Amino acid sequence: MKTIVQVLQHLKPGGLEVMALNLLMFSNNKRSMKIVSLEGSAEEAMEQWPRLRPFADQLIFLNKKPGFKPSLIKQLAELFKVLDADVVHTHHIGPYFYAGLGARLAGIKVIHTEHDAWHYSNNNHKTLHKIVSTFSKPTVVADADVVAKSLGALPGMDNIQVIKNGVDTYTFLPGDKASARAQLKLPKNGKLIGTSGRLEEVKGHCVLIDAMTLLPSNTHLAIAGSGSLKEALKNQVKSLGLESRVHFLGHVENMPTFYQSLDVFCLPSFNEGFPLAPLEAQSCGIPTAVTNVGGAVETLCQSTGTILKAGDAKDMAEKITLLLAERHQISPREHIIASSDIRKMAKAYDELAEGQTND
Template identity: 25%
Template sequence: MKKVVLFCPSRVWGGIEKNVHLRARLLGESGVKVYVILLQGYFENRFVDLDNVTVINVKSRGGDFNFFVVGNYVKILREIKPDVVFAALKKDWWLVSLASRLAGVDRIVLYLGISRRVKSPIKFFAIFRLMKAVLMVNSDSLKNEMLKYPKFFDNNNVFRIYNGFDLPSPEEEPMNFRALLNLPSDSVIVGCAGRFSPQKGFDLLPDILANLPGNVHIVHAGEGEFEGEIKAAINDKPQASRIHFLGYQSNMHAFFKGIDLFLLCSRNEGMANVLNEAMSHGKPVVSTRVPGSEELLGNGRYGVLADINDVEALSRGIQSIIDGKNVYSPVELRERINNEFGLKRMIRETGRLFFEADRSQM
C-alpha cells in the first residue's frame, strides 16, 4: 500500500486546509494510506471519519531551527516510511524538507497557493536544489511567477495542479437568506466567503455597497484571526446593516445555493477555492484580478474582473449582473468547473506527482 504524510499544522481553517482535507479523503478512498500531521487541539474532528486516514497530533510546528520539532518529525517519518511527504504551508517547508531527508524520504512535495517573494535565497536553494523538493502550485500564473527565480525553480520542479471541485447535488436545499435575515423579497444576496485577513479585502465591503442600491445585501461565511479588527472597522460604516456575518458554515453547498451572485474582493490569491465553488453552483461571479482569477474566468468570459482595490469597478460589476447586462449561463459555468477543475483530474494528477517516476508530461 502506498503511504503519504500530509503536513498541515495550522491554527486557521481556510482554503489550503480544506484542500488538504479533500486530498486526504480522495487519496484514502483510492487506497492510499494517509497520515495527516495536525497541531494538537486543531481540526482533528474534521479528519477522523475519513477512510484510510490517520491523524497525528504534534504540540508545536517550531521555527526554522527547532531541533526538537525536526527530531519528532524524523521519528514519525522513520516509523511510517512514506512514499512521499507533502507540506501544505510555506512556513513548514524548511523543517519538513530537512526532516524528510534525514528520515530517508526521497519525495518531498511542497505546496504554494499564493504568490510569495523569495526572501531567503540560501534556504530556497537548500530546499529546492540540494534537498530536491518539488513545488506544487494551483495556477499557471503562479507557476510562471515562480519560474522568474531560475536559481531555484524550473519546469522540472514546479508543477501546476488545479484544485479540484465536484459539482454539487441539485437536491441540496439552499439557505433562505431573506427569511433567515428578515429581508424583503426583492433583496439581492451577494455572497462572500473566506477567512478574515487583510489580503481578502473584506474591509472594502462598505465602500462597495455604498455604490449599490439599498436592496443589495452581502452575506459572509468564514472566521479568522483578524475577525474582530475587520468587523469593528466595518461596523463604523453606515452600510454595516447590509453586511451579515454568518461565521463558520459546515454546509457551504447550502450557502452557495442561497446567494444570487458571488464576490471575491481579494488583494492576493493563488486560485481562490471559493470562486470555483461558486461557479460549480452556476452562480455568476465578480472578482479582482488576483493571480488565478483571470485564468479561471477566461479573462472575463466566465465572470466579471476588476482591478484590485477598485471598489467602483467591483460595484459596477455587481450592478451589471443585477441589471442583466452581464449574463453567465449556469450550465456553462458548471461545465467549466467540471471539465477543467474536476476532482478526478486533481486526484489523478496528484497521484502522478506523488508516486510516478516520470513527471515529464505533467
Template identity: 30%
Template sequence: MAIVLPYFGAGGGEHMVSRLAAHLDLSKVEAEVICIFGEPQNNELEKKILEHGVPIKYIGKGKGFSSAAIKRLNHELSEFQPDVVHTHLSACVYCAEWVVTHNVKMLHTVHNMPAFELIMPKKVVMAAMYRCGKAIPVAISHEIQALTQSYYHLKTTPELVYNPVDVSRYSKLEKKKRKNFTFVNVGRLYEAKNQILLVKAFEKILEDQSDTDLFILGDGPLKEELETYLKEHKLTQHIFMEGNVENVEQYLAEADAFVLSSNYEGLPLVILEAMASGLPIVSTDVGGVKDVVTDNGLLVEPHSIEKFASAMMQIKANAEMRKDFSERSKRNVMQFDSSIIAQEYIALYEKYARLVKH
C-alpha cells in the same frame, strides 16, 4: 506517501489537504497525513480523512523551535518510509532534513504568491531544496507557477495541479433565493482579502438600489474595523457579517452572485465552491482567479472601488448574463472535482517515486 501540513485550521491549504487525502485511490497509494503542530481538533477536515481510511499522525510541536518535535517528525517519517513526501505551507521546512538524508523527493504545493508564502529563513531553506532537486514545487495556478519559477530562479517549470473542490457538496443543494438580490463573500477578514473595498463598492450600489444585500462570511483581525464602518455608514440593514459558519454551502445556495475583492491570491477555494453552486463570479483579477473565471464571471483590476461596483451592478442588472455565467460555472468546475485532482496528484507521486528509484 506522506502528506504533511502544519495544522488543521480553517485556511484554504488545510481544506485542500482534507479534500485530497479523502479522495485518494487507496488501491494505488498507501498514504498517511502528518500534522506537525498541535493535537486532534476533531473537526470536519480530519473526519473526512479518517473516514476515507487515511490515518493522521500528530507530532505536537507547539509554538517556537523544538528539536524534540523535529526528532519525532523524523522518526515518524522513518517508520512510515514514504516514497514521496507531499508538504503544504510551512511543513516543507520541517521535513527538509529527513528528505535530504533519504532517497526521497519532496513535492511542495505552493498555495500562495512565493513572496508571501514563507518567512525569509524558510525561503532560504526551500531555495536550497529546489536548487539541489530534492524539492519539486507544485503550483496551484499558472500565475503561481510563473511567479515561483521566477522568484526561486528555477531552470525547470514547476508542476501545475489546481485546487480541488467537492462539487457534489455544493451542487446538490436546492437553490433558495432570498427576497433581495444577494451577493456573498467568503474569506478571512484581513488586509489581503480587502473586504473594505467590497463594502465601499456595495455602498455605491445602495445609493439607488436598496433591494440588494451582501453577506460576508469569515472572521479575522479586521472584523472590528469593518463592523465600525458598517455602523457609522448605516449599512447594517443590508450588509451582514456572519463570522465563521459551518454551512457555507447553504449561503452560496441562497445567493445570486459571488464576490471576491482580494489584493492577491493563489487560487481561492471559495471561487471553486461558488462555481460548484452555480454562481456567477465578480472578482479582482489576481493570482489564479483568471484560470477558473473565464466565461463565467467578470474580472476587474484590484483596488478600484468604482470598477468593482460597476461589475457588481452589471451582474445584478443583467439576468441573462447571470444565467449564462451560472451554467458555465457549473460546467467548468467539473474539471476541478476532488476525485480528478486526486488522480493528478497520484500521477505526480508515481512520477517522482520512479525518478528516485531509477
C-alpha cells in the same frame, strides 16, 4: 497503494487545508494517506473544524510552538520512517523547510505544492527555500499558471508542474435559493452578494464593504468566515450605516447552502494563489467576480465571470451591479465540471506520486 504523508503548517479552515483534506478523500491512496499538522492539537483543530473528525485516525498533530525549531527536522524524519512513507507531500514554506529536510534525512522523495508565490518577497522565505533546494530535490507543483511563472524566477525551481485545484462537483450543487436563505436566516428578498474566507486584511473584505455604499439599498452582503478582523469589520459596517445590509455568518460548515443562497459570489482579495471558493460557488451555478490577483482569474468561467480591480471599491460596485443585472444563458457549473473537478486533481497527484516511487 502508497503511503503518502502530507505536511501542513496547521489544520484550520482555509483553501490550502481544504485542498489537502480533499486530496486525502479522493486519492486512490486515501486509506494509507496521513496528514501531519506542525501546529496545534487534535482537540483544538476538530473543535474549530468539525469536518476533520471522520479522519481523526489519519491526522497527526505535532503542536509546534512559535519560533524556529531545528529539532523538528529530525522529529519529522523519524516520524516518516515510523509511518513507512513512500512520498512526503509538503504545502507552503514552513512545512517545505522542516519536512523537506526531514524527508531528505529519511531518504524519502518529496512533492512540494506552492499555493502562491507572493510570500517569496519575504527574504526569510527565500532563504528557507534556498536551504531546502540545496539539500533536497523536490518535485515542485504550482496550483496556478501564474504561480508557476513566478516560481520560475527562483533558483532551484526547475521543471515546475501545474496541477490546478479542484472541488467536489457532486457536493457543490445548485439548489433552491429561498430554502438556502431561510436556513441561514438571510433576507428573503433583494439581491445577495456573498464572500467567504478568513477575516484578515489580505482577503479585502473592507473594500467590498465600502463598495456596498455604492450599491442599491436592496442589495445585501453575506460574509462567511472568521478571523482577527471580525470586530474591525463590524465597526466599519456600523460607521457606514450598513448594519441591516451586511450579515456576518461566522464559520459556515455547510458551504453549498451558503453559495446556493447567493445571486453573485465575490472574492475581493489583495493576494491569492488558486482559490477554491470561486470554484465552489461556480459549481453551485453562481456567477462569480474575483480581483485580478494571483491565480484568481484562472478560476473564472469566461462566459459568466467578472474581473475586479483589487482595492478599488468603485470598480467593484460598478461591475457587481452589471453582474447582478445579467441573465446568463449558460451556467458556470459546466465550466467547473469540465476543468476543476476534484477527481481530476487527485488523479494527477496520484500519478505524480507513483512516478516518485518508480524511478
